[in-house]
Amino acid sequence: MKKVLTIAGSDPTGGAGIQADIKTMSAHGVYAMSVIVSVVAENTMRVISIEDISLKVIRDQIDAVYEDIGTDAVKIGMLSNSEIMVAVAQKLREYSPLNIVLDPVMYAKGGNALMAENSIETLIKELLPLCDLITPNIPEAEKITNMKIHSIEDMKRASEKILNYGCKSVLLKGGHYIGEAIDILYDGKDFVTYETKRIKTKNTHGTGCTLSSSIASNLALGFSLKEAISLSKEYITKAIEKDINIGKGHGPVNHFYNFFKEEKIYENIK
C-alpha cells in the first residue's frame, strides 16, 4: 500500500487541515499519516485560537514516521512560523522523501492569518527548493512574488518567478478570482491549464488542503505530475459540486462522494 504523510495544522471541525488531508488520502486508497504542527481551534465561521506544537515534538513526530514506516509522498500545509519551517525543512533534508507537495497556507477563509507574515522569506529559502510542487492560490502567489496578479498572463509570470526560487513546478490556483476555476501548472517547460466551471457555493472550506492532498496521493500512486493534477482537479470539482452543506459558515467539501462513487453507497448515506 502506498503511504502519504501530511505535515500541517489541525481543524477540529474536520473541514480543512490534517482532517481534510486524511479524508482525501483515504478516499484515494493510500495509507494516511500525519504530523501535527499546530492545533487550530476553528470552525466553518472563524478561527478562535492557535497553539503551535513544540519544535521537539514536531521533529519527533517526523522521526516516528521515518524510523518505522516511510512515505511515498508528503503534503505540507499550514506551517505557522519560521522556526517550524526550519525544523520541518531540516527533517525533510535528513530523510529526502519523494514527491513533496507544498500548499503554502497563509490565511483561513475568514481572513485570519495561519502563517506569520515575516516568515515568507524562510518559506522561500528553506522549503521551496525541497518541493516537487507548490500550490499557491492567487493571494499566496502575490505574497511570495511581491507582484499583483490580475490576469492569466500575470499568473504565468508569477509561476515563472516562483519556479526561480528552486521548486520543480508550480500549480497556481485561480480558485476565487478569475472567471471560471482555472489553475495553471508550470514545470519550467510548459504551461498546462486545468479549467472547470465555477460552482456557485459558499462551501469551499478546505479546497486547497483537499487538492494538494489529492495530488500527493496520486503522485504516490505513480501517476505523472500532469496526470495527477488532472485527476485531482476532477476530485476537488466533484467534492465541491456534491455539496453536503455542513456548518453555518464556509462549509467543508464532500469526500464521501469520492469515497463511495464506485459502490454507489453514496446515494444511501446522503
Ligand SMILES: Nc1ncnc2c1ncn2[C@@H]1O[C@H](COP(=O)(O)OP(=O)(O)OP(=O)(O)O)[C@@H](O)[C@H]1O
Ligand atoms: N467555486 C469553485 N468552483 C469550482 N472549483 C473551485 C471553486 N473554488 C475553488 N475551486 C478549485 O478548488 C481548488 C482549490 O483552489 P482555491 O483557490 O480555492 O484554493 P485555496 O485558496 O488554497 O483554498 P481556500 O480558498 O479554501 O483557502 C482549485 O482547483 C480551484 O480551481
Ligand SMILES: Cc1ncc(COP(=O)(O)O)c(N)n1
Ligand atoms: C489547519 C488549517 N489548515 C489550512 C487551512 C486553510 O484551508 P483551505 O485553504 O484549504 O481552505 C485552514 N483553514 N486550517
